[in-house]
Amino acid sequence: MSDAMLHAVDRNPDDFAVQIADSIESFIVATTEVAKGDEPDSAVPFLLLEVSQLLLTGGRLGAHEDILPDERYEPDTGPDADVDDLRMRFAAMLDPVDVFSEVFDPYEPRKAPVPSRISDSLADIVMDLRHGLAHYRAGRTTEALWWWQFSYFSNWGPTASATLRALQSLVAHVRLDQPLAELDGLDTDEDLTEEALAEEAGRVMVEEILGPPELRRAH
16 A cells, blocks of 8 residues: 555544554654754754654553454564664764663562663664554554554553653753753663662762752752
């Protein structure tokens, strides 16, 4: 199915599947444009908007009753599109704020934060969404909805939620004129222990709450 057929007259714009597919395609197009780097100064707030809108789509999928595929086995969509270029473009654009700390499961007690990258997260989200879009464009609407719903719960939903928190924090730091504390040693390329990550996250949290040392002494 061609791109033009996504908006064919026989497709009701009020249909749930059409709305979900349009939202997902819009996110992919928008983030791909941001990754080109034409407007780097507005990249973070624009990504904040796009990820927020995507999570609304995810929320609609999550609130929907379980979607069951028509076939027992997933039809082959061919090789997934390469997202390495997208990943590298975002990594270069977002350096040095690309790495952030994330709690993988907020309901798992005493789970230490882990380092993640916004660039990795955005690329992984796009790859998941493109996979479902391949089904949709091939006319397998139920299969596409099943994949988007399943991967929302298992991968791109949690990834987008964590990424949104990081992007919101970046925008808040800028708007509130609060310099980011340097996350010494917090890097996804290093094999840090849980104790080291917890200690570093705790130090950053204390500095965020109490402010710089000179302000603490003034109280």
